Amino acid sequence: MCKQSLNNTQSMEERLVEQLKEKRFTITTVESCTGGLLAGTIVNAKGASDVFKEGYITYSNEAKERLVHVSFDTLEKYGAVSEDTAKEMAEGAAKVAKAEVAVSTTGIAGPDGGTEEKPVGLVYIACSVLGKTEIIRNQFTGSRQEVREKSVAKALELALKMIR
Secondary structure (H helix, E strand, O other), X not given: OOOOOOOOOOOHHHHHHHHHHHHOOOEEEEEOOXXXXXXXXXXXXXXXXXXXXXXXXXXOHHHHHHHHOXXXXXHHHHOOOOHHHHHHHHHHHHHHHOOOEEEEEEEOOOOOOOOOXXXXXXXXXXXXXXXXXXXXXXXXXXXXXXXXXXHHHHHHHHHHXXXX
């Protein structure tokens, strides 16, 4: 899926799995707008079963609260598509799964659902590694599927950067 290679022979997900193995880290994913595409992309890589713990698809706010402990207050104050929610998703998933690395995605893939404040294509991606979390705000264009695929590529890129 993500054949944007870091070198000419490996996909990003292959490189991520390799890096996780080298560091003896495990990874979990928690996804809203990507709906499992991130987890599915990671498990495309040979050896993923050695490092991939579990994945959560938390499409609803209730699932975000119940499965990865995003606070009700955060969801009420900032909304599901926010930096705060992405951060809590990643940190919560890392704790629940007992993984060293967790990556979250939350956004508006479209074609509907956008507002002036939160337009279609807005996606927050967070990566937590050993308790240190980085969140990036993205504004993607394209079809629903293209927004999802771009989100996955950016999430893999962030995870690679964070575990180095």
